[in-house]
Amino acid sequence: MSQYQPAADPSATASGEVSGRGRPGGQQPAGNQLLAAFGPLILDAGIPLGLYYALSSGAGMGDVAALGWSSVVPALRTVWGLVRSRSVNGLAVLILLVNAAGLALSTVAGDPRLMMAKDSGVSSVVGVAILLSLRTKRPLMTAGLKPWVTKGSPAGEAAWDRLLAASEPFRRAERRFSLIWGSVLLAECVLRVIGAYALPVHVMVWLGTVLAIVAVLLAMVVAGALGAHPLEQMVTAEVEGAEAVRRAGAAGSGAAGTGAAEPVAVAD
Numbered sequence: 001m002s003q004y005q006p007a008a009d010p011s012a013t014a015s016g017e018v019s020g021r022g023r024p025g026g027q028q029p030a031g032n033q034l035l036a037a038f039g040p041l042i043l044d045a046g047i048p049l050g051l052y053y054a055l056s057s058g059a060g061m062g063d064v065a066a067l068g069w070s071s072v073v074p075a076l077r078t079v080w081g082l083v084r085s086r087s088v089n090g091l092a093v094l095i096l097l098v099n100a101a102g103l104a105l106s107t108v109a110g111d112p113r114l115m116m117a118k119d120s121g122v123s124s125v126v127g128v129a130i131l132l133s134l135r136t137k138r139p140l141m142t143a144g145l146k147p148w149v150t151k152g153s154p155a156g157e158a159a160w161d162r163l164l165a166a167s168e169p170f171r172r173a174e175r176r177f178s179l180i181w182g183s184v185l186l187a188e189c190v191l192r193v194i195g196a197y198a199l200p201v202h203v204m205v206w207l208g209t210v211l212a213i214v215a216v217l218l219a220m221v222v223a224g225a226l227g228a229h230p231l232e233q234m235v236t237a238e239v240e241g242a243e244a245v246r247r248a249g250a251a252g253s254g255a256a257g258t259g260a261a262e263p264v265a266v267a268d
Contacts (some may be wrong), residue, residue: 008035070208094160105173113196113204114196116192116201116205117192117193117197120188120193120196123189127183127189128182129182130178130181131183131186133178134175134178138172141177145231146160146226149228150235155243159239162238163235169230173230173231173234175221177231180219184218184222188212188215192211195207
């Protein structure tokens with residue numbers, strides 16, 4: 001079956017990007033936020049699941065063929081994302097290559113269990129890539145996390161950059177967010193492999209989708225509470241502090257200007 005793909009860029013992220021451009025305060029309507037967060041989940045999990053059962057039960061297709069055709073939708077979504085962005089997203093390309101290689105291998109082998117297990121390969125590749133990125137200055141999930149935390153506002157982005165340069169607690173929270181996502185995806189990978197070879201194919205088809213949804217929701221909740229929320233609090237405090245300093249400076253400049261303009265009394 002398909003594998004939900006947390007993207008590494010702000011245009012499509014499991015953590016949910018809300019850039020908020022063009023709206024007061026940098027906010028998007030709640031409906032747009034939900035669509036951004038769960039739209040990829042529907043395309044990568046819901047549609048392939050329904051397509052598999054329609055082809056296998058309704059059209060009488062074999063497990064291998066039904067699984068293969070049900071993998072087309074998420075693959076096309078990845079390709080479309082690359083074309084639309086007009087840039088090469090390394091993680092998206094990697095996911096596409098892993099899916100293509102796994103599909104080709106399982107089709108040649110004719111083993112539906114191998115085809116289901118290939119989805120765990122996507123989880124493991126993404127999870128390992130996220131964890132390895134923790135050793136860099138920019139963890140992989142930060143690209144989607146930063147727009148969410150800063151709401152896409154210039155003041156928020158400037159506050160993020162200042163905190164990233166000067167605050168160790170801020171950098172720890174940023175890394176913690178990616179650590180949680182990478183760990184959850186690797187755990188899901190292990191469970192998928194076990195299920196692919198221990199359970200009947202028709203059971204694992206829907207259970208694999210359930211595992212993907214649970215893993216994504218778990219990562220969103222835990223990473224949100226332990227990573228995104230502390231980051232948002234620190235950015236908000238930094239923005240408010242910078243604004244207070246700016247206003248104090250403006251007030252001081254205004255007072256100095258007023259004092260300079262006052263006439264000086266000359267004693268007789």
